[in-house]
Amino acid sequence: MKKVSVFVIIFMFIFALAGCSNSNGDEADNGVKTSDKPSDSNTADATEVQTENSLEGLTLTVGRWGGNDAETAAFQQMVDEFTASTGVEVQEKVYSDYNTELQAELIGGTAPDVFYVDAYMAPFYIQQGVLLPLDEDEFELDQFYEPLKNAFNKDGNYYAISKDYSxxxxxxxxxxxxxxxxxxxxxxxxxxxxxxxxxxxxxxxxxxxxxxxxxxxxxxxxxxxxxxxxxxxxxxxxxxxxxxxxxxxxxxxxxxxxxxxxxxxxxxxxxxxxxxxxxxxxxxxxxxxxxxxxxxxxxxxxxxxxxxxxxxxxxxVFTVGYGINANTKEEAAAKVFIKFATGTKGMATWTTGAGVLPSRMDVTEATNVESDPLKVPHIAGAAYATPWQKGxxxxxxxxxxxxxxxxxxxxxxxxxxxxxxxxxxxxxxxxxx
Known part of the structure; x- marks a missing residue:
């Protein structure tokens, strides 16, 4: 708690001095009326055009903690599929003492563009203003189990997208x-x-x-x-x-x-x-x-x-999501990555390979994970569980x-x-x- 408190003070001081709020971009993004947004098919087409014209050849850093061999291989496969689809290269940053090291990099301005956000830590990161808000329609949050998407919600805004759960x-x-x-x-x-x-x-x-x-x-x-x-x-x-x-x-x-x-x-x-x-x-x-x-x-x-x-x-329920560094210079590529990683294809690759449960209901159905009777009770709980998160x-x-x-x-x-x-x-x- 003392360690967290120190970071709170430092964050408040640095962000007050730097004035590095991303509110202008956030307001522009969130200010689009639903009626003005393109249809799902148009959104997909627009993303493809944007990727081909402006994102190919970019490098995106993604921060995560280490895992077992299956998780490491599944993440690499998902990243390879993403790069093949978009032309965006992904540079991993794997941490051992995750939250301590990540917070130090956020303070120093060297944090990844995208990083894991444990639901338990989400209120802290949201409070510090280090995460970009993410649009629920753009990231298809209607396809996610309700407790999983709400684990990253604050005052009606979403700050990370769940990648899996237990x-x-x-x-x-x-x-x-x-x-x-x-x-x-x-x-x-x-x-x-x-x-x-x-x-x-x-x-x-x-x-x-x-x-x-x-x-x-x-x-x-x-x-x-x-x-x-x-x-x-x-x-x-x-x-x-x-x-x-x-x-x-x-x-x-x-x-x-x-x-x-x-x-x-x-x-x-x-x-x-x-x-x-x-x-x-x-x-x-x-x-x-x-x-x-x-x-x-x-x-x-x-x-x-x-x-x-x-x-x-x-x-x-315990869940981890992908969040975007509020100070990233690659916001467009970061959003495309999270859309892929938490979309139907990327999440299917990750959860099938890592042996974890998909946060999306449509991926649960598509991967036939409910055919395993030992996992069915866990999946059922996703609809009504209490997230391990409370301020x-x-x-x-x-x-x-x-x-x-x-x-x-x-x-x-x-x-x-x-x-x-x-x-x-x-x-x-x-x-x-």
Whole structure:
């Protein structure tokens, strides 16, 4: 949080001095009435003409973080297709400490023309004015799942276009659990007899279900009923009575030892605990699919949508988009790149090769990704999930939540006491910065 605060101050100072706002260009672009815009076919033709006449031979820098071999190969294939189609060369900038290095380059004026924007960091970058707003019609945002496009929305403007996503779903080990026996609600799972009966079938040292003491996993049910973990845009609201009530079933189950963290079992994360058959159930993201298939091929498992909470469907979604540097000198080429990378062809190449889920509904259908029953529950969640994003102070709020959640399970504090302590600590840090 201190690191982010320093960058906030530096950004405000530099942008105030330089006056490097791109508002004139933005207003010209956003000021076109829908009725004045060309039809979809004309837009495509105009883009082709523009590319042939003015973009061919340009070099565009694209910033991203590293990935596994499949992701690296898929990105390169997508870039090669883009260059073959447009004549625009792409120079990659791959970062190890992504946000720290990118922010330093934004300050120094050496940041890429286009770069990855994690939805979690989007409010910060938007607040600093370093992203160009992007027109929802131009980038066909009607084809994107609603939570994914809204993850990059601020006051009706969009600042990045989602390239892929992950959602949480419930995984079960078929050795002990039949899909038809999985309760339909989280309340039934946590507080009914299901986990107690399941635990009796397991060997010593194994747990019926793991969970995470992290708002990145807990926020969708913590905010059930419309309450928010943040008030007044920046302050922690963790002690709100409704929020405490929403989290009570989870922590009642944890206190009763019906659910445990993977760390309680001696593992760093759910995937290892589940793969080693030390837990029968976990709520995890689709990133675990490849991990399990590669490292634990003999474990037979199934996946279902995250059970409902308070009578409503819910889960978390994590997404990354492409944004355009507000100070780019290659705005036209940057837009053409994002249109390609998040268009039907580019997204199909990327998601198929990298094994991730497409953000566009039409690409989901075209790539037949729904033929994989293990991915279907994750895809279903994209329509109603809560994005992991909540303003610029979530690091502080979540850190204090994680700091005090263990004291509830140990019996040191009640849940409302722990959440009030976490709220006070977080707000003290926020006010100090």
């Amino acid at each position: 959602t949480l779903a419930l995984y079960y080990n078929k050795k002990w659990v039949n899909e038809d026996d999985v309760p339909a609600t989280l309340e039934e799972i946590w507080n009914g007899e299901f986990l107690t009966n399941l635990q009796s079938q397991l060997s010593d040292g194994a747990a019926a279900m793991t969970y995470n003491q992290d708002l990145a996993r807990n926020m969708f049910y913590a905010e059930s009923g419309g309450i928010s973990v943040i008030r007044d845009d920046i302050y922690s609201n963790l002690s709100d009575a409704q929020l405490v009530n929403n989290l009570t079933p989870l922590y009642d189950a944890a206190i009763a030892k019906k659910i445990v963290t993977p760390q309680d079992l001696g593992f760093g994360w759910n995937g290892d605990a589940f793969g080693n058959e030390k837990t029968a159930l976990m709520i995890e993201g689709n990133w675990v699919l490849g991990f399990l298939e590669q490292n634990f091929p003999d474990v037979e498992f199934g996946v279902v949508e995250t059970p409902t909470f308070s009578g409503e469907k819910g889960t978390m 610029t102070t979530m690091d502080t709020i979540n850190n204090e939540y994680r700091n005090y959640a263990p004291s509830v399970v140990s019996g040191e504090r009640t849940l409302d006491e722990a959440l009030k302590k976490a709220e006070d600590e977080a707000n003290s840090i926020i006010e100090a910065n």
